[in-house]
Amino acid sequence: DAKTTQPPSMDCAEGRAANLPCNHSTISGNEYVYWYRQIHSQGPQYIIHGLKNNETNEMASLIITEDRKSSTLILPHATLRDTAVYYCISRGSQGNLIFGKGTKLSVKP
Amino acid sequence: GAVVSQHPSWVICKSGTSVKIECRSLDFQATTMFWYRQFPKQSLMLMATSNEGSKATYEQGVEKDKFLINHASLTLSTLTVTSAHPEDSSFYICSAKLADSYNEQFFGPGTRLTVL
Numbered sequence: 475d476a477k478t479t480q481p482p483s484m485d486c487a488e489g490r491a492a493n494l495p496c497n498h499s500t501i502s503g504n505e506y507v508y509w510y511r512q513i514h515s516q517g518p519q520y521i522i523h524g525l526k527n528n529e530t531n532e533m534a535s536l537i538i539t540e541d542r543k544s545s546t547l548i549l550p551h552a553t554l555r556d557t558a559v560y561y562c563i564s565r566g567s568q569g570n571l572i573f574g575k576g577t578k579l580s581v582k583p
Numbered sequence: 584g585a586v587v588s589q590h591p592s593w594v595i596c597k598s599g600t601s602v603k604i605e606c607r608s609l610d611f612q613a614t615t616m617f618w619y620r621q622f623p624k625q626s627l628m629l630m631a632t633s634n635e636g637s638k639a640t641y642e643q644g645v646e647k648d649k650f651l652i653n654h655a656s657l658t659l660s661t662l663t664v665t666s667a668h669p670e671d672s673s674f675y676i677c678s679a680k681l682a683d684s685y686n687e688q689f690f691g692p693g694t695r696l697t698v699l
Contacts, residue, residue: 510690517587517676517690518627561626568632568640569680570617571688575626 477501477564483578486556492549494577496562499543508571509536509547511558518561518573521547552581585611587679589691596667597699603663604694606677612657613679618650621674621693633660667698 478498486492498507506525510518522529522536524545529536535548549556561576586609596602606616614635619627631652632640639652651663660679664671675694681687 515674515693515695517589517692518678520689566629568617568629569615569688570629570632571678572629573619573627 477572478507478562478574480560480562480574480577482575483580485580485582486549486552488554488581488583489551492547492552492556492579492581494547494549494560494562494579495544496547497544498562498564501542501564503542505564507536507538507545508563508565509534509560510563510571511556511560512576513558521560552579554581554583557581585609585679585681585687585689587677587689587691589675589677589694591694592692593695593697595697595699598668599666601663601665602667602696603661604675604677604696606660606662606679606691608658608679608689611679611681613660613681614657615680616654616660617678617680617688618652618660618662619676619678621676627676630662664696667696669698672696672698 477500480496506523508523509521512518521533524536538545559576559578563571566572588607590605616633618630620630621627630645633652633654635654641647654660678690
């Protein structure tokens, strides 16, 4: 079972920041948190991952709380092409990624 | 960046036939590949873990004799759906993990299987 929980859906205005929350209170101290997104009928696309420190790359920023029980993915300037299902993911025992139901982000003009 | 391809991207077959899906890592070696299945409006569910040169590890409820996995090289894994039935219609997605890397994992574009 997924160790992460996310809101099922969110809306965001184009050009504004999209903040996607994730609760992962049961992951262990050495488990990374991964974020992927899936645009309709495509394979998941890697966004970012983190352990303790906040992370930033060309796609997004990841803010992880000090107690590691939750994190927030930030898309600083959302575009219509960012409309997708965003998954906050932990890793399984086989090294696989455990997908929950994700958050369906709708970016609106 | 690392690229994973799948072939075919979509396939329609008759009930009772077998279908082979290929997953290739194009510019890196993958000691481990994962096969997922995604039904409409649902999330990805792991079917099996494929390690190069050894037998695949299947998740509970996934029939190993029905979903044959072969990982003969560091860049290719195949999934064969044998005696396909309409309930096997789904979106099949593979991912590949970089050798000697714990974190890097890349997904293919998926294969849409429709069994008539």
